[in-house]
Amino acid sequence: MNKIRTRFAPSPTGYLHIGGLRTALYDYLFAKKNGGDFLLKIEDTDRKRFVEGAVEKLIISLDFLGLERNEGVMLNNNTNGQESKNYPRVFEVGEYGPYIQSEKLEIYKKHVDELVKNGHAYYCFCEPKRLEEMRSEQTAQKQPPIYDRFCLQNVSEEEINKNLKNNCPYTIRIKVPHDEIIEVDDEIRGRVKFNTNLVTDQILLKSDGFPTYHLASIIDDHDMQITHVIRGEEWLPSIPIHILLYRYFNWEAPKFAHLPLLLNLDKSKLSKRQGDVAVEDYIKNGYLKEALINFVAFLGWNPGKGETQEIFTLEELVEKFDLTHVHKAGAVFDIKKLDWINSQWIKKLSIEELYQKSLPFLEEKEFYKNASAEKKSEDYIKKILSIEQDRLTNLSEVGESNQFFFRDTNFDKELLRWKDMNDEDLKKSLEKSLRVLENITDENWTRENLEKILMEKADEKPASPARLAGAMAKRAGGRGELLWPLRATLTGEKKSPSPFECAWVLGKEETLSRLKNTIGKI
RNA sequence: GCCGCGUUCGUCUAGCCCGGUCAGGACGCCAGGUUUUCAUCCUGGAAAUCAGGGGUUCGAAUCCCCUACGCGGUACCA
Numbered sequence: 119m120n121k122i123r124t125r126f127a128p129s130p131t132g133y134l135h136i137g138g139l140r141t142a143l144y145d146y147l148f149a150k151k152n153g154g155d156f157l158l159k160i161e162d163t164d165r166k167r168f169v170e171g172a173v174e175k176l177i178i179s180l181d182f183l184g185l186e187r188n189e190g191v192m193l194n195n196n197t198n199g200q201e202s203k204n205y206p207r208v209f210e211v212g213e214y215g216p217y218i219q220s221e222k223l224e225i226y227k228k229h230v231d232e233l234v235k236n237g238h239a240y241y242c243f244c245e246p247k248r249l250e251e252m253r254s255e256q257t258a259q260k261q262p263p264i265y266d267r268f269c270l271q272n273v274s275e276e277e278i279n280k281n282l283k284n285n286c287p288y289t290i291r292i293k294v295p296h297d298e299i300i301e302v303d304d305e306i307r308g309r310v311k312f313n314t315n316l317v318t319d320q321i322l323l324k325s326d327g328f329p330t331y332h333l334a335s336i337i338d339d340h341d342m343q344i345t346h347v348i349r350g351e352e353w354l355p356s357i358p359i360h361i362l363l364y365r366y367f368n369w370e371a372p373k374f375a376h377l378p379l380l381l382n383l384d385k386s387k388l389s390k391r392q393g394d395v396a397v398e399d400y401i402k403n404g405y406l407k408e409a410l411i412n413f414v415a416f417l418g419w420n421p422g423k424g425e426t427q428e429i430f431t432l433e434e435l436v437e438k439f440d441l442t443h444v445h446k447a448g449a450v451f452d453i454k455k456l457d458w459i460n461s462q463w464i465k466k467l468s469i470e471e472l473y474q475k476s477l478p479f480l481e482e483k484e485f486y487k488n489a490s491a492e493k494k495s496e497d498y499i500k501k502i503l504s505i506e507q508d509r510l511t512n513l514s515e516v517g518e519s520n521q522f523f524f525r526d527t528n529f530d531k532e533l534l535r536w537k538d539m540n541d542e543d544l545k546k547s548l549e550k551s552l553r554v555l556e557n558i559t560d561e562n563w564t565r566e567n568l569e570k571i572l573m574e575k576a577d578e579k580p581a582s583p584a585r586l587a588g589a590m591a592k593r594a595g596g597r598g599e600l601l602w603p604l605r606a607t608l609t610g611e612k613k614s615p616s617p618f619e620c621a622w623v624l625g626k627e628e629t630l631s632r633l634k635n636t637i638g639k640i
Numbered sequence: 641g642c643c644g645c646g647u648u649c650g651u652c653u654a655g656c657c658c659g660g661u662c663a664g665g666a667c668g669c670c671a672g673g674u675u676u677u678c679a680u681c682c683u684g685g686a687a688a689u690c691a692g693g694g695g696u697u698c699g700a701a702u703c704c705c706c707u708a709c710g711c712g713g714u715a716c717c718a
Binding site: 127128129131161163164166167242246249250253256257258259260261262263264287289307308310311312313316317318320321323324325326328330331335350351352353354355356357376378379381383385386387413416417418419420422423424425426427428445446447448449450451452454455456457458459461465506507508509510519536576596597598599600601602603604605606609611612613614615616617 | 641642643644645646647650651652653654655657664665666667668675676677678679680681710711712713714715716717718
């Protein structure tokens, strides 16, 4: 059996779409699972929709995500690729190129001429206006909109030659046979059938000399020896054309797998209207690439029986991936699940990694910019991150809910009170914390120690005779008597990490100073 | 309109090919536990008459047919 080869074939119309990522991912996973090759080609035959820099952006995104290609279009030239004619910083690596459609125009022309010669395709000189009128009439009569073959039936060879000589604009159409059922075994959907009487003679070559998708993709996939075409469901209706082209060229067709669509919450095709669709936007908003890949992999696929685990690395996905477990129905993109997966991936990061990834987000924040140099130190930030790690669902939230680490706190006496504590009790509580903390040396100022010592003190005795000792006191929140005012002093917030964690991050000096400051104000 | 694809908890889905489990898991939600607060973590719960209707069968989410609904295609866009 031939080596398995898949390709991702985006159009450079902007950025890597989240749906594109899913397609690319499945192409990648399938190829790697089967020891095959995965490559990138560019479908830039629509000059009206072309966006400057889009090819580069696409590659950057794929590289960033770690979806490595064996060949095709690349940005870094470490494998002696050839510089692209149309895109100066882009290289083409591999022996089946060009991998950029706009560089293959002569090849397409040559093939389509062959089709014309063999009677499988024909010249069409119809103007768009006539085609439009024809179609609206057909739909009005409840007929399927199909080209009426005017040029096939009414334009003689002589006229064709004359028109060509006069540089009349023309297109070339495929000649679809009548009364035939075309059957395809889709890897995901099983057998799919189409009646050719309902298939129009699609345009293969546009009047600007560029091929349409149908022609170009078939020639490319053949040239590049693609064995499995894994693409979006929107291509399913045009598959009879593709099958016909393989037959006309006398080429063996690859296997096809049509992926279910990604949907908005309202089940319409995933679109920008209802949220971000560009991979780069998700990255910009603090999602990890691991989470994005993990999440998108599960949109329309699952590892099957018995597997309850859902957090997987790219490598693990490669190992588990299987086309037969791809679902047929469209999948709603629910960002709540992405958030959860992202939080899981954040928890797996080392502090060093978390620091490197969080810093760019932190540097954008006002509270960080306004902080002292000491509070921007790597050591200090890492401490904050180590206690925030379990609380983050998203990198962009970093520091957000713990801004007291970066600036002074506000004094709010009511916040400091534990339950119905009076001023005197409050002051006593804080003074006790101060005494305890003062006695902890710098080298003993660790998370574990602070917790151990403060907890001991908090459990020591019920502060007021009205409260019972032991477990009952604990239940009534005896620990809060010491711990709540301490934590509130250190943070100035109703909600925050524990006082042990906060004191540890702030350091002895800052902790004591915040305590003294507050005590002085009561 | 025409053609194609699809339809299991709110969402992602297992199970369907090879009929026979209280239709299982995850996210989210709710409750409880741990806990000074928050988050994490742990335990439990609600949540799908398997789109609807007909068959076939002792028995159907699973096989067959019909209907409805959704989506995609219907371009000199991909």
